Amino acid sequence: MNRSVLLDPALDEEIHRCEFASGLTAYVVRKPGFTKSYAALAAPYGSIDTTLRRGGETATLLPDGVAHFLEHKVFETKDGDAFDLFAARGASANAYTSFSSTRYLFGSSRDYAGNLRLLLDTVFDLFVTDENVEKEKGIIGQEIAMYDDDPDWRLYFGGLTALYAHHPVRIDIAGTAATIAGIGPDLLRSIHAAYYHPRRMVLAAVSPDPVEATFDTIEQSLGGRSFGEPAEREIDVDEPRAAAQAEARMELPVARPRLLLGFKDVPPKAGGRVQLRQELATAVALDCLFGNSGSIFLPLYEEGLVDEHFSCSYEADRTYAFGMIGGETDDPDRLRGRLEGDLDCAARDGISADDVERVRNKEVGVYARAFNAPEAIANLLVQHHLRGTTVIDYREELFALEAEAVNARLRELLQPASRACVIATPRSGAAS
Amino acid sequence: MPDSDPLFTCEELEGGLRLHVHRTRAFKTVTAQIALHAPLDEGTAARAVVPRVLARGTRTLPDLRSVQVELDRLFGAALSGDARKFGERHVLHFRASWVTDRLAGMPLLDRMADFVGEYLFEPAVDDDGTPLRTRDIEQERKMLADEAAAIIDDKGRYARFRLIETMCSSEAYARPAIGRRAEIEALTVGDVRDAWQELVEQAPMDLFLVGDVEMASARRFAQRFWRAGNRRPADPGPTFAGAVPGDGARTVREHARVGQAKLDMGFRTSIRLGDPRAPALAVFNALFGGTPVGKLFKIVRERESLCYSISSVVERTKGLVFVHAGIDETDFTRAHTLILEQLDALRAGEVAETEMELAREMILTGLRTARDAPGLLIGFALERTLNGVAPDLERLATAIAAVTIDDVAEAARTVQLDTVFLLAEEEAPTASSAGNDTSNEASDAKGRA
Incomplete structure (x- = not known):
């Protein structure tokens, strides 16, 4: 464990940082004046990561929308829906996928350490079956349909496709009904193993509890796990400086x-x-x-x-x-x-x-x-x-x-x- | 029951100002929120233009740019206003926030009090000295009318708007907080000036302060900003002016260019804020569609894969429950039936003890952390204050923890379907045998019994 503290004297805040043996980096700010604890765990893996390559393998092309699809499935655990597990511990959880990252988070009013352990377990133990992957396609299909009716979203992607000729930032984060249709559990497992690796990830927490509560929980939770080789981000696009369309x-x-x-x-x-x-x-x-x-x-x-x-x-x-x-x-x-x-x-x-x-x-x-x-x-x-x-x-x-x-x-x-x-x-x- | 812990220290000041102060050192900012009360009546549209015009300039900062530049200089202070409604009450809402004196390295509290006072009471004037500039009023009226017209652009918001318009057609509540589009378009410059004058002279006002502000400083803030003058506070009317329920369930269908259909269902309940059964209704809603542990999320979304977005919300002042779902239109009948089945299950008390525990925990988590955000804290206090209920988080938490499955079932039985609204692209079978197909026009048709 490699620890350090950043001070912001103007704001009177201390930011504690720790790098763990597993490779995860964590930051903690203690806020005694608050009831709420909040933690976010993020992977630099988003919709722009359209290929997968580990070690000496050749790169595989990934279907559009798979990062977002994986985000949906991470919240399903072998013990049931993660929303329920968090709720039972006085917390509410959520997740987001953007172009370049995926974030999982919770806000809790009690049992902070228990919720943090749950967040780590949920994100690092993927539970996917043919059935639960299939079921998600209907739900995400409706999410895509909802955004298709959102004029701001349409205009935003209209802008991105006009600006970019090749870069995957021009592709909708959720993909389309057609691109997610072929997604199965094996694909999700290999992406999860490659991209959800602690060496690539970061956790940030804010809590009234002592800083050790965060660091000890992470050490206990990740200490006993083994991880393979992470994938490195490979976005090799020859994108011209000029806009694709004026x-x-x-x-x-x-x-x-x-x-x-x-x-x-x-x-x-x-x-x-x-x-x-x-x-x-x-x-x-x-x-x-x-x-x-x-x-x-x-x-x-x-x-x-x-x-x-x-x-x-x-x-x-x-x-x-x-x-x-x-x-x-x-x-x-x-x-x-x-x-x-x-x-x-x-x-x-x-x-x-x-x-x-x-x-x-x-x-x-x-x-x-x-x-x-x-x-x-x-x-x-x-x-x-x-x-x-x-x-x-x-x-x-x-x-x-x-x-x-x-x-x-x-x-x-x-x-x-x-x-x-x-x-x-x-x-x-x-x-x- | 634990000792009551008043969230806010309250004081009644001269001229109809109620001061509510919550002192805390948790925040880097001080927040001041002002609520001016009026009935949700034909004056609504004119009042809704007022905050927009006030933003255009004050006596000493006579244009938009000088106001905004001053806010930038005050370390990114924020000051803005809008119009809201709670039941049949129209509330004009102004919010100011600024960093603490320690962070700014200068005293901002007095400066902000003067600024807020001038913003509300001494607006920019026409060349002849008439307050509220004619040009500003004309422009802001046009922009508000555009906003009313553009409600169709957000299909989810539009479906809710049309549901309320249909369901409450003979009640004041049908009127949007910004007024109806035709009302906004018909406003004269004089109407808006009169509305401002009336607000300034007659509207009862609440001032909420949250931050590291002691009572003496809060009083000084109130005195500096407040122009008590010859104020004669007028009665803003009741927050709940009665209900006119439909004689069963109406199903209204409307066509628009949508890929996804929006299913909105409106229910009425006799339980409103202040009712001893209100905590049971809150738990009911958490079990219905208010949280991801509720039955709508679990059954309609997760088990049946019918939707991504599905939720229920309660309007606690008026006693309404709204369900919203984004579905494929061919699934309308299935979704409609499933949603009502979940309500029936709750009425019959078909709730597992574990579900009950999760629902209570979701609400308690929200209550415990409400103190951590100035906006939530003030929102909670305002909604309760205007319904004559003490804003007491601890007492509410105790009441929520004591809600039983029988209490939930009893609350669920007060929830009666009133109107169903479907926004869809094509004609599809409805749940009603006589579901009329209308375009932009409400019609009554017998729905599900």
């Missing part, structure tokens, strides 16, 4: 038109602080332009061209990075013209040091606020670990950030050839 149009059953403008960015291959710096500078830039006080957003709002649901997001991982802005509008073509023009101006004229300073100030509060909620703290720690950074790196990078770096970032992000615009118009007869 424009796409779709019809959706919505009342008002929607517009989405996507920006394909250079992926921060090195990860770690390089990735953090890129994410931070981009977040500050986008907030200056599209935040609540944003210099592009506000005039558009005051003109009534966009509403308060207009949103802006940015996501980066070692093999992809993209930004998305958009929302509902009466006049998507006019909005597009305005946005393109304003973005070109912003890239040319840059953001002032004053604006950067103001948004930095705001970030200080946003960061502190995360420490209000056990869920937010644990998820922040997981996110840092998967990136290869710490919250201390975050603070240092935030205070070191200068307007010039923000503006350089903006110029890179807003390259005209890497933009894609998706416009969704109401399908006739869709609205009452």
